[in-house]
Amino acid sequence: MKIILTLFENVQCRLEKLKLNCISITDEGCAALASAFNSNLRELDLSRNQIRDSGVTEISSLLRNSQTLQILRLSDCSITEEGYKALSSALRSNPSHLIELDLTGNDPGQSGVKQLSDLLQDPNCQLKTLRFLGPAADEACQYVTGIVGKNPLLLRELNLSEHELGDTRVNQIAALLQDKHCQLNTLILYGCSITEKQCLILTSALKSNPSHLRELSLSGNQIKNTGVNHLCDVLKDSRCKLERLRLSECEMTDEGCSAVTSALKSNPSHLRELKLSRNKLGDSGVKHLSDLLMNTQCKLEKLDLYGCSITEKQCLILTSALKSNPSHLRELKLSWNQIKNTGVNHLCDVLKDSRCKLERLSLYDCGITDVSSLTQSLRNTKALQFLKELDLRCNMIGDSKQQLIDVLRDSNCKLSVDTHPSPEVPDRDPSPEDDKCCIS
Template identity: 65%
Template sequence: MNNNNLQDSGVKLLCTGLKNIKCKLEILRLSWCCMTDEGCSDVTSALKSNPSHLRDLDLSWNNLGNTGVKHLCAVLKDSHCKLERLSLSYCSITEKQSLILTSALKSNPSHLRELNLSVNNLGNTGVKHLCAVLKDPHCKLERLRLRDCDMTDEGCSDVTSALKSNPSHLRELDLSRNNLGDSGVKNLSDLLMNPQFKLEKLHLYRCSITEKQSLILTSALKSNPSHLRDLDLSRNKLGNSGVKNLSDLLMNPQFKLEKLHLFDCGITDVSSLTQSLTNSKALQFLKVLDLRNIEIGDSKQRLRDELRDSNCVLSI
């Protein structure tokens, strides 16, 4: 029921059905339904009375409030709760509320496979508590999205360090619009080099990554290249040397990247990228190449020519 003007009154009627003992709903999506904390509280309270069937809950773009967070945590703590996917992006979750939420997840971590807390004010403190969940050997999270969570390099370092202690399950990581810093880049690079780590999707859009840091990241990918399929480094200052290092990575026959996003990365020369696409099997796999908002002059046409007969969509 995403993107409907249910408001609190409409949600209250829905809750009658959710409380029914005959209700065996597995997927409930109420993103952007114009709920206030009252409506969110009603939904999460209703789920408390019948928690065992739900597998997928999306309350994004609604204001949970303190009562909504409290009731949701009661659901998450329930041993009958086997929720696999939880999306709470744009829910105005505060740092204090995130502590309550992550404490609830700690008490019942084994079922959750996807967690989206993007665009909430978790801060470094909220993220630090989440790290206790990520470190738990019972945690088998496959997709973690923490885009724009008000983290500094300290928080990013804590997350990537926590993942190092339990690396084998994660397949998707989004830390976009947070400042990785040197320590975050180092810990992430250590993680990427771990042969147990089989990440398929890495989004680091606008993470203040410098040219020097990008070299460390791509060098780490070189040592464990076979799993990654989607890489977004847009709005970071990679520069020509960063792209050159990425181009060397594309030459590796084990690297089977399908999507590469380098929008607005301070690139002026793509000759190394064009050459690597010409002289490798990368175009057998690459489907999307985003080079928008860069000044590459005459080399633009050569790159277009190279990709003309491929299945790759070029944005330039």
């Protein structure tokens, strides 16, 4: 910390970004930072430090005086209503520079939410991204209810992951989605115990106003085939411009997977990411997914089929489809499917295609014992110029591992190969610092 302060105090210091997250900074450290503040600083990250309200008060004095700070991240800093009050007061006195404020993982209470909500109504406030709701799902939904019919234009991203919503909250979210002024871009509801009935309520609301949504996650909810069929009505709508769709762990069978991929086939040009992991695709699901991949309008960049019980035969169907339209795909995840050596050989046909620009390939625990054909394909094609990550963990590849080592020595190789048998990280939706509500 002393080194950083010394650097700050140097008049020649031109530091613009400072990240001090998770290094046990206290309120005293915040006071020292504020006093030594450098006028060139554009971004400050103090996340995951127990700075509490007293530390935030010190940072607030920095905000009152700064003419340059644009991004401030204070997630998981044990900040309560008092800290929110201090921040809001500082930003009201100097509102024109800060454009991003992250306060996720703190407990704002109702008054803290109100303080920041009122701040957004200030015509001089330039905040484009405000993340402020951590575990307080009730406050999030109260905020959502409060802006329906008033000023929902500010809300761009709503993430209530890992909170059981229940009927009341689902109806509150649906009311927001139906607001004609709502321009929500991102809706992430991972692991919210959403039922088939609640999925119908949400998708009916989305259908009335689908044109702004770009990212939707319903992963980790038991919406099953019935819920997915409701969603298909949104996907088929020509106004829908969804780019990222995540439906992992939704207890879908081949019926649901067939329905969603068929719906996407009728409106494929916008989708860039599709996540169907931990659902049982079955033969018909794989067939319909392949039809989507072969569509010349399909420009899918990320495809996640982790743990979908894909067989060697089904892998051939998928790779044949990919081979017909390989140029857009950048990331393919087939981990935890028993595609074995035969499936890998089919994948080689995709890698050999001169149009293939795959950057990440995940084959964790796929029953593979020989990667000779894979390494030969990488060595003799342009694939090696693009591929950056190859995950082969928990496969008994034996002597063929040496061939991978030889590939890594190639001067054109940018590849990072992981063969260490460490356990796979549990499948989970990515989210920006697990923020639960984001206003842009």
